[in-house]
Amino acid sequence: MDLAGTTIALTGATGFLGSHIAIELARRGAHVRGVVRTPSKGDWLAEAHGVRFARADLGDRDSLKAAFDGADIVVSNAAAVGTGKTYEAFYEANVQGTENVMQAIAEAGVPRAVVVSTIGVYKTRLLGRNDESTPMLQGRERALSSLFTDWRYSSTKAEAERRAWDLAAEHGIDLTTVRPGPIYGERDDKLTTRYAKALKRRVVFAPTLKLPHVHAGDVAQVIAAALEREISVGRAYNVVGDNYSPHRIAHTWRRLAGTGPTIVPLFVPLSGRFDDQRAREELGYRPRSLEEGLAGCVAEHAT
Numbered sequence: 303m304d305l306a307g308t309t310i311a312l313t314g315a316t317g318f319l320g321s322h323i324a325i326e327l328a329r330r331g332a333h334v335r336g337v338v339r340t341p342s343k344g345d346w347l348a349e350a351h352g353v354r355f356a357r358a359d360l361g362d363r364d365s366l367k368a369a370f371d372g373a374d375i376v377v378s379n380a381a382a383v384g385t386g387k388t389y390e391a392f393y394e395a396n397v398q399g400t401e402n403v404m405q406a407i408a409e410a411g412v413p414r415a416v417v418v419s420t421i422g423v424y425k426t427r428l429l430g431r432n433d434e435s436t437p438m439l440q441g442r443e444r445a446l447s448s449l450f451t452d453w454r455y456s457s458t459k460a461e462a463e464r465r466a467w468d469l470a471a472e473h474g475i476d477l478t479t480v481r482p483g484p485i486y487g488e489r490d491d492k493l494t495t496r497y498a499k500a501l502k503r504r505v506v507f508a509p510t511l512k513l514p515h516v517h518a519g520d521v522a523q524v525i526a527a528a529l530e531r532e533i534s535v536g537r538a539y540n541v542v543g544d545n546y547s548p549h550r551i552a553h554t555w556r557r558l559a560g561t562g563p564t565i566v567p568l569f570v571p572l573s574g575r576f577d578d579q580r581a582r583e584e585l586g587y588r589p590r591s592l593e594e595g596l597a598g599c600v601a602e603h604a605t
């Protein structure tokens with residue numbers, strides 16, 4: 303589908319990834335309708351990228367339905383993310399919120415949707431690589447990834463994705479899910495900000511453990527490509543980028559900034575094993591280089 307001239311309702315458009323998705327879809331000529339709790343947070347997106355806003359909450363299906371009315375596509379991106387919330391709070395936003403979004407899509411008669419999921423939904427697989435066939439977490443099950451990510455977030459995202467598939471089948475909605483790895487980029491108050499803060503110290507101890515890092519702009523491009531290509535209907539896509547160690551990131555950041563701390567390597571000879579070959583083959587996904595991805599982040603955190 304050519305996205306030019308389509309109307310795309312995007313939940314969480316004022317969040318970190320949401321802002322990158324909004325900009326990418328607008329760049330391809332879509333009319334982007336940000337579906338958010340606080341439209342004033344998106345004034346800059348309205349001014350610079352022509353995004354319009356509708357107010358809605360994941361807990362209020364009627365507000366979602368009203369916001370989705372007349373849209374050609376819904377991108378479900380809003381979620382409770384990060385740490386420090388109860389299981390119930392994650393469940394309410396992620397599982398019940400996704401149910402509300404999918405029901406509202408059906409009620410508004412929108413035929414096409416993308417749900418943003420995460421590679422955190424997978425059970426631990428000790429052998430081989432984790433592609434989209436890796437089984438997902440069930441109930442309150444925990445995976446090894448809970449060493450890095452709150453297990454409540456991962457398990458509720460797995461249940462949310464399962465419900466999204468069930469409701470898409472029940473209502474005949476053409477669904478694609480996108481499962482990013484850890485995302486970095488401009489306007490990120492999580493991973494990127496942690497790097498930026500660490501690199502303001504005089505000495506940094508940086509593990510050589512290699513983990514996936516994907517730039518938010520690359521995730522946005524995969525979502526747009528999925529919407530453009532019919533093959534993605536009924537499919538899930540990992541989008542994990544290349545593996546980089548915090549040690550490599552620290553060195554690259556320091557080089558781009560032209561200044562920075564003493565970096566001491568902590569040797570951890572392990573590497574993440576996620577596979578995003580399907581997105582590369584079917585959606586033309588090509589991750590940007592680390593240098594390219596970090597340049598804007600370094601500039602943003604320069605002061």
Ligand SMILES: NC(=O)c1ccc[n+]([C@@H]2O[C@H](COP(=O)([O-])OP(=O)(O)OC[C@H]3O[C@@H](n4cnc5c(N)ncnc54)[C@H](OP(=O)(O)O)[C@@H]3O)[C@@H](O)[C@H]2O)c1
Nearest residue numbers: 314316317318319339359360379380381383420482484485
């Ligand atoms: N960041 C990562 O590394 C990563 C990795 C894999 C997948 N993901 C997925 O990417 C998506 C976006 O995450 P992000 O990192 O961009 O997080 P974020 O910056 O916290 O954005 C989340 C957005 O969801 C909105 N939201 C939360 N609860 C809501 C509710 N009850 N009603 C309406 N909106 C609500 C927030 O709105 P407010 O602005 O009003 O708070 C915010 O705009 C999520 O689905 C997440 O699971 C993220």
